[in-house]
Amino acid sequence: xxxxxxxxxxxxxxxxxxxxxxxxxxxxxxxxxxxxxxxxxxxxxxxxxxxxxxxxxxxxxxxxxxxxxxxxxxxxxxxxxxxxxxxxxxxxxxxxxxxxxxxxxxxxxxxxxxxxxxxxxxxxxxxxxxxxxxxxxxxxxxxxxxxxxxxxxxxxxxxxxxxxxxxxxxxxxxxxxxxxxxxxxxxxxxxxxxxxxxxxxxxxxxxxxxxxxxxxxxxxxxxxxxxxxxxxxxxxxxxxxxxxxxxxxxxxxxxxxxxxxxxxxxxxxxxxxxxxxxxxxxxxxxxxxxxxxxxxxxxxxxx
Amino acid sequence: xxxxxxxxxxxxxxxxxxxxxxxxxxxxxxxxxxxxxxxxxxxxxxxxxxxxxxxxxxxxxxxxxxxxxxxxxxxxxxxxxxxxxxxxxxxxxxxxxxxxxxxxxxxxxxxxxxxxxxxxxxxxxxxxxxxxxxxxxxxxxxxxxxxxxxxxxxxxxxxxxxxxxxxxxxxxxxxxxxxxxxxxxxxxxxxxxxxxxxxxxxxxxxxxxxxxxxxxxxxxxxxxxxxxxxxxxxxxxxxxxxxxxxxxxxxxxxxxxxxxxxxxxxxxxxxxxxxxxxxxxxxxxxxxxxxxxxxxxxxxxxx
Numbered sequence: 001x002x003x004x005x006x007x008x009x010x011x012x013x014x015x016x017x018x019x020x021x022x023x024x025x026x027x028x029x030x031x032x033x034x035x036x037x038x039x040x041x042x043x044x045x046x047x048x049x050x051x052x053x054x055x056x057x058x059x060x061x062x063x064x065x066x067x068x069x070x071x072x073x074x075x076x077x078x079x080x081x082x083x084x085x086x087x088x089x090x091x092x093x094x095x096x097x098x099x100x101x102x103x104x105x106x107x108x109x110x111x112x113x114x115x116x117x118x119x120x121x122x123x124x125x126x127x128x129x130x131x132x133x134x135x136x137x138x139x140x141x142x143x144x145x146x147x148x149x150x151x152x153x154x155x156x157x158x159x160x161x162x163x164x165x166x167x168x169x170x171x172x173x174x175x176x177x178x179x180x181x182x183x184x185x186x187x188x189x190x191x192x193x194x195x196x197x198x199x200x201x202x203x204x205x206x207x208x209x210x211x212x213x214x215x216x217x218x219x220x221x222x223x224x225x226x227x228x229x230x231x232x233x234x235x236x237x238x239x240x241x242x243x244x245x246x247x248x249x250x251x252x253x254x255x256x257x258x259x260x261x262x263x264x265x266x267x268x269x270x271x272x273x274x275x276x277x278x279x280x281x282x283x284x285x286x287x288x289x290x291x292x293x294x295x296x297x298x299x300x301x302x303x
Numbered sequence: 304x305x306x307x308x309x310x311x312x313x314x315x316x317x318x319x320x321x322x323x324x325x326x327x328x329x330x331x332x333x334x335x336x337x338x339x340x341x342x343x344x345x346x347x348x349x350x351x352x353x354x355x356x357x358x359x360x361x362x363x364x365x366x367x368x369x370x371x372x373x374x375x376x377x378x379x380x381x382x383x384x385x386x387x388x389x390x391x392x393x394x395x396x397x398x399x400x401x402x403x404x405x406x407x408x409x410x411x412x413x414x415x416x417x418x419x420x421x422x423x424x425x426x427x428x429x430x431x432x433x434x435x436x437x438x439x440x441x442x443x444x445x446x447x448x449x450x451x452x453x454x455x456x457x458x459x460x461x462x463x464x465x466x467x468x469x470x471x472x473x474x475x476x477x478x479x480x481x482x483x484x485x486x487x488x489x490x491x492x493x494x495x496x497x498x499x500x501x502x503x504x505x506x507x508x509x510x511x512x513x514x515x516x517x518x519x520x521x522x523x524x525x526x527x528x529x530x531x532x533x534x535x536x537x538x539x540x541x542x543x544x545x546x547x548x549x550x551x552x553x554x555x556x557x558x559x560x561x562x563x564x565x566x567x568x569x570x571x572x573x574x575x576x577x578x579x580x581x582x583x584x585x586x587x588x589x590x591x592x593x594x595x596x597x598x599x600x601x602x603x604x605x606x
Contacts, residue, residue, distance in 0.1 A: 117466050184333075
């Protein structure tokens with residue numbers, strides 16, 4: 001029988017959302033409005049791709065059991081990090097977006113100052129969770145995850161990609177071929193965190209070097225396919241399904257795959273990348289079924 | 304002979320600045336403008352109070368030697384964290400300040416988007432440094448420091464204090480006595496990070512519980528005295544020495560000690576807090592001389 005990805009994802013999303021609820025409650029009652037702003041974006045019905053990848057990577061290594069469930073806090077930490085990046089990215093000083101996932105963006109509801117602080121608090125909370133809630137694991141493994149996540153999120157990763165992105169839009173980019181810059185932006189802005197999500201689960205589950213390498217290859221290919229699909233959906237996606245306006249990349253003069261390579265070539269790259277992602281998993285048996293199914297499902301991604 | 308605080312601080316500042324330089328260089332060349340924005344604020348000639356406290360706390364516990372020097376990366380991590388908070392605090396959505404330490408604020412030079420990202424990158428860099436550069440210490444001690452710093456910086460600490468602060472200014476604060484709210488804001492906004500700076504050094508140096516408790520008491524008293532002095536300097540400080548406009552707290556309707564208790568009572572509290580801070584250190588011998596001298600010097604703080 002084929003693997004039921006839909007049921008698997010629904011189950012993981014329920015676990016992730018329950019854990020996120022508990023994490024938010026543990027912050028205590030004050031300041032209420034800051035917590036409300038954090039909660040608004042953190043529990044806004046995201047796809048939870050990154051935390052699911054953390055759990056599925058742990059399962060690929062250790063099978064479905066107690067040790068894989070124990071990575072749940074790490075999975076949630078990565079979702080906090082992702083949510084912070086969306087809140088800051090939507091601010092007027094950045095992309096100036098009014099809608100996200102069909103809801104008003106954080107600063108539209110809570111004001112710019114509070115949205116800024118909610119993002120800062122979620123970024124910090126990511127490291128708080130990693131340091132305090134992974135007591136089931138060896139401290140040196142946890143510390144390795146903190147290092148991986150910080151590196152992937154910072155100037156050498158996601159924030160670096162964001163900076164390159166806005167510099168491009170403002171025409172302040174450095175020299176260098178456009179194709180190379182496009183790869184750099186996509187790898188850093190989206191790819192780095194997807195790779196870190198997968199690696200965090202694998203490291204905590206006690207992966208062997210060859211397993212970690214295979215999963216890293218998987219994550220790199222998947223992350224890039226995901227971002228190119230994002231670019232494509234901004235052209236011909238369904239606004240109702242996406243929960244946001246399309247055509248924004250073009251309007252902002254963003255550097256995207258379809259803009260550089262055209263739509264047919266971009267679609268071809270997505271297909272090849274997803275095949276490569278699945279091929280990376282040959283070292284694993286049925287325990288990697290969720291990761292394979294996730295890559296498969298991306299081919300038909302509509303939001 | 305009395306302890307030469309000035310020479311001590313100059314020596315520590317030189318070590319800290321050299322380490323920060325190395326940390327920035329290790330980020331690599333791109334994206335250049337992001338790194339320039341990070342460097343601009345990180346090497347803007349701050350007093351380095353927090354990192355010096357980390358080093359001096361380690362020295363109080365372990366004496367001046369190799370193990371105390373080894374905490375230098377943790378000290379620098381805390382300076383990155385402090386600098387991020389200043390950059391975000393100065394943004395138009397927050398305090399909207401044009402000058403800091405006698406220089407144009409980050410967003411005035413690099414634009415709001417880049418200043419936002421430089422702050423995000425410095426916050427993330429703090430955890431990157433803690434996780435990667437403290438290899439001389441036991442992973443469980445390092446992890447404890449990550450946890451302390453994340454807790455002190457986040458929604459339950461500094462960001463929580465900032466949120467309460469802007470809610471007060473906007474008249475959106477919750478019920479509760481003004482004096483209690485003032486304490487909350489000061490303890491969270493400035494106090495939490497000063498306490499974490501001291502505790503980080505002590506934990507890494509292998510402090511006994513009674514030593515950690517004594518140093519925590521010291522840091523709480525010092526942090527509050529520091530913040531009340533800040534409030535006082537905003538009233539009668541010397542703009543040239545401060546490197547910023549005075550009277551801004553009043554202009555923004557900020558909740559401050561002089562505003563609630565008056566100037567004479569605020570000055571009295573600073574004096575008592577600094578005496579209490581020094582009294583907390585009786586469990587230490589001459590190794591705590593830098594911490595004592597620091598508290599002493601705060602009494603005459605002019606910038």
